[in-house]
Amino acid sequence: MRKELPIWLGTMAGAFVVATRWFTLVNATGVDRMADRLIVASYAAAAAVGFIGLTRVHLRAIDARRPLWGYSIVLLVAMYGYAGLLFFLPASAPLPSWIFLNVMGPVFSTMYGLIAFFITSAAYRAFRVRNLESGILLAAAAIALLGNSAVGGRIWHGWDGLVAWIMAVPVTGGFRAIQVGAALGALGTAVRVLLGLERSHMGSPQG
Amino acid sequence: MTALRRLDRRWLYLGVLLITVAAAVWPLRIAPRPTRETRTAFDLAQALQPGAGVFVYVEYGLGSREEMDPMLAAVLGHLADRGAHIVIAARSPEASQVAETVMGGVAARDPAYAKGYGQTWVNLGYRPAPDVALRAATSGIAAAYNEVDYAGRPLAGMPILQALRALNRTYFALAYAFDSGDGFAPMIYYVGTPTGLPVIIGAISMEVPLLQPYLAAGQLAAVIAGARGAAEYEALAGQPRRADVLVGASAMAAIYVLAVMLLGNLVARRP
């Protein structure tokens, strides 16, 4: 019952969603709208799970004086400090939004920008022509780099047309094949979940 | 050559830093020729009647502001020029504050928007399980967003949501998603395809190839492509020119990365 009941409830929830979205009679009751609002509420009620998890991990690290435990204090102070602030003040109040723009902003942007460095070393190491396949990958990357940065159009007038054709034909065809395939894979997984065949999220992969 | 083969990657990093510093100290402005896609996006907004409803879904957060802020500002500025009524929603807490900042800047330039909150525009903010909230908005915005806006003010008294009740073709003319990768699919799945509302994606340059199948199938009305698309849009719509320097910087970056790739291949070729 501890394992089967949640799976059955999940199957019922999934069947409910499909029924309310496709069939005129069920859809006309408007029950899907209420269900959507309620499911949002259930997600929100679980919003603290990562918060609690981090608290446990870092309290334990401090308690056991693990290596680098001092940084755990930084993390907990930042986390509880900011959450506490937002408990009393709206996010648009001066102090929370100052922290948002001047502390979170630069750190998040630079973290994202760091990837520019790693991309360069990946380009140096990984984009080497070993066979026809890696040659195609490299050539397509080079054409797109010059095309999207408006450099290509200055070198040769037809460059933008070439990029447009590549986008319209091989890129559309190739990505469409991947996306339709991934959609079939996702639909297959959804059916496996609803039939109760796929139950690794219940703790043991083989049932 | 042997030294190059065992090249410490930090030398490559130094090159990246030098290129970007150079681009910041001596900015290179490149105004690209407008592509057909950007022109389509512009034409759709240009055709709006004053008071037409427009839904703007902001997905990108703090990390993508550099590429996306100019584009969002250019499109919002153009929509304000056309007198559109703008409903903003966000996919994450971060995105909702980013949207508020950018729209605040745009609204300040136009009296109808500077004093028109709740009348000419509204920011709904973010709700947990954003896909479900977005889907729910197609049959009723106020209920989907729990009757409050991003700052917790009640939606009930706002004239804009009396006129634009649900996110579908009856009430809206266009839907936008300003996206750094996670927002376009829900926009197509739960809004564009079921309601038939024309969807325009303002995309980071990274995801533009990914959108091609949807664009070709007519599931998207238009795509504005990264910093380059932003620069093109600014030129078309007569908005402040902020993206040209980004295009210049990315041109320098493209040449540097191509050189690095070439070097990598040369090093590998030599016996």
Next chain:
Amino acid sequence: MSTSLAVWTGALLTLAVLSFLYDDNPAWRITEHLYVGLAAGYGLGYTWQNYLRPVLLNQVGAPGGWIWIFPLVLGALLYTRYIRGWEWLARFPMGIWIGYGAGYILAYLPRVVVGQVTGSMVALNSLSNVALLVCLLGGFATFVFTLPDRPGLIRTAGRIGRYAILIALGVAFGGTVLYRFTLLYGQVHFLVHDWLGLGH
């Protein structure tokens, strides 16, 4: 050089993150932990301010508001995974969420696939259209799993499809490079211009 506290805060944090490129160091570690802590604190605080508080104040107390109790309790069951002996209760929200999500996939994804299919029904009157169809069907052929030794036609089609997929991935790489450099440019421009006062 700037005299603003906001600019100095941002500049020092930016430098701390960039220092990771040289090697792991205390400034990076402090920033990294700050980053994780702020992100978690912000996520919870914002959800409270913008969702939970209004729902508790306006909806739960209103007539018929008792129905909100069920989802809130259901979601809260997830916390039982931290209580020894009660972990199994957390399977209830998880099972329902995964089922609801699978329902969403099943309800909405097929229509998008149908759109992709009808969008591929192009008139075979131009070289580009024929090439598009060849790329697409070839791409499908690369994902055929049930034929251990695929017959010649499917193998050839699969090879063409694989080349189309490689071109698509190469183009995506090109776009990613430019995007990442634009983000970095923004931060470096902030350092050079707003903090040091150089350039334009």
Next chain:
Amino acid sequence: MGFDGPGYGARLLLPGYLGSALLAALLLALMLICLFRARHGLRMPHLRRLPGIRVLEEMVGRATEMGRPVHMTPGTDDPRNPQVLASFPILRQLALAAARYDTPLLHTSADQIVYALSDATIQQTYIEAGRASLYDPEHVRYLSDNPFAYAAAVMGMFRRERPAANVMFGNFGAEALLLIEAGADAGSLQLAATSNIFQLPFFVAGCDYTLIGEEMYVAAASVSGDPMLRSTVIAQDWMRLVVALLVLAGAIVHTLAGPSDPLRRWLQR
């Protein structure tokens, strides 16, 4: 509450959903047929062995020879993402091999629930393999909720413990590049699988083996050898054939009939 849009009336399905309902019904029917055949032991076509899966065993063998650990990550999303669900059967297979060769299996995750599920999976697998004593809770690590902090922690770990093989199977964001670079720096043999198309160029260029999109779901469904799960993959292949034929037929109809295109319009009813 008013209903917006036309089409409510005597119809069974909402307008526009005919094609999708047929598609979904056909997929479901094919899956049920395949499941039925599997349950009754009827003949089924063989599945192509994916190159990525063939090497799982080889990777563990290599690590054993070098006396270094194997690392696996399910990416940075939570278990509501089907890609993360797909990682568990692979983890199980890897743990079986690790138990057999007596080689340490490091597992890192960026989500509390994924961590708990993975820990249970590994422990359970070691017990089933009769090697319960090899299970070490210190080898299963939850590093951070945040993708970048997670990747930074993995980078540090790779520098210290230098795994001989690195299996990345799940949903990855921008942090994927940091993981690939860390693996390359440590000299690991790398296998990557994801449906996140943004990260695929890096995986294809930078890893030794890559599973693209649907391949990862198929790998997950077939790796255990469970005929029930495997049979559903066969249904997906049939479905792909249907889609391909539909596209081809539609293109021909469109070429002959011009823009009036009855097939397309019927599907969109």
